[in-house]
Amino acid sequence: MNVIQIQNLHVNYGKIQALDNVNFNIKQGEFLGIIGPNGGGKTTLIKTILGMIEPSKGGVTTHEDTVIGYVPQLTTFDRKFPITVGEVIKTGHLPKRVMPFYKYSKEANQHVLAVMEQLDIAELFDRQIGQLSGGQMQKVLIARSLMNHPNVLILDEPTAGVDEDSRAHIFKMLQQLNTSITIIIISHNITALSPYLDRIIYINKQAHVHSDNHPTSGDVMEGDMCPIDWFIQGEKITKNEAYQAHDQKQKMASGVRK
Numbered sequence: 001m002n003v004i005q006i007q008n009l010h011v012n013y014g015k016i017q018a019l020d021n022v023n024f025n026i027k028q029g030e031f032l033g034i035i036g037p038n039g040g041g042k043t044t045l046i047k048t049i050l051g052m053i054e055p056s057k058g059g060v061t062t063h064e065d066t067v068i069g070y071v072p073q074l075t076t077f078d079r080k081f082p083i084t085v086g087e088v089i090k091t092g093h094l095p096k097r098v099m100p101f102y103k104y105s106k107e108a109n110q111h112v113l114a115v116m117e118q119l120d121i122a123e124l125f126d127r128q129i130g131q132l133s134g135g136q137m138q139k140v141l142i143a144r145s146l147m148n149h150p151n152v153l154i155l156d157e158p159t160a161g162v163d164e165d166s167r168a169h170i171f172k173m174l175q176q177l178n179t180s181i182t183i184i185i186i187s188h189n190i191t192a193l194s195p196y197l198d199r200i201i202y203i204n205k206q207a208h209v210h211s212d213n214h215p216t217s218g219d220v221m222e223g224d225m226c227p228i229d230w231f232i233q234g235e236k237i238t239k240n241e242a243y244q245a246h247d248q249k250q251k252m253a254s255g256v257r258k
């Protein structure tokens with residue numbers, strides 16, 4: 001079953017073309033990695049899936065049972081803001097219309113505790129949010145995103161600014177969640193992440209699917225090893241070299257096709 005289908009997707013910001021004819025489906029239970037250069041359109045793709053951006057052409061269809069949880073990129077926040085971890089996670093339960101002095105249900109409170117136990121962060125419940133490390137903060141944001149019982153979890157760079165040990169913890173935590181939830185993760189840490197992934201999708205305006213038997217339309221790497229696969233498989237090539245070689249190859253192939 002496809003939880004999300006992306007068809008003929010084009011997104012423009014005024015004259016800037018961010019996505020150009022992106023086509024792929026996301027299957028239930030997948031652990032999908034999204035990679036690509038800065039400004040390649042990864043966040044735009046995620047925001048379009050979340051319905052925050054209107055496509056210029058084509059679109060995204062979600063299965064009627066799809067419930068998406070979202071962990072945004074961690075930007076700077078006011079570390080002095082007086083709120084505890086438990087309270088932050090609970091806000092994931094807020095209804096669409098919040099009344100003054102909104103009181104959380106008993107079930108909501110129990111769910112917060114259960115998810116914190118599941119993610120092994122229960123001891124942080126009363127901790128002020130400003131006292132957390134980068135890795136702890138990411139786990140709290142993941143816990144918060146689980147409050148609406150999603151069957152698809154989308155994470156935008158959940159290991160940015162996180163040390164290597166915490167990064168490994170977060171990937172393992174996601175692997176565990178993946179036993180019941182489809183995971184879509186944008187990450188620049190492809191090497192560390194690739195052992196966990198079923199598929200990798202490279203986005204630079206267009207999409208190219210890796211480690212999969214169902215290439216996207218417009219795929220040009222058939223019968224030839226892709227530079228991104230060289231990189232993922234540990235060849236001596238940097239990530240940016242792999243991206244550039246990939247784009248060059250694709251450009252040449254589309255020239256040949258025309």
Ligand SMILES: Nc1ncnc2c1ncn2[C@@H]1O[C@H](COP(=O)(O)OP(=O)(O)OP(=O)(O)O)[C@@H](O)[C@H]1O
Nearest residue numbers: 013016017018036037038039040041042043044045
């Ligand atoms: N609100 C916006 N208005 C205008 N242009 C935008 C806007 N958001 C993104 N863009 C442009 O769209 C393109 C894709 O940006 P996007 O943020 O989706 O890329 P990204 O792959 O997520 O980049 P990064 O890895 O740096 O986060 C870029 O050229 C960017 O400058």
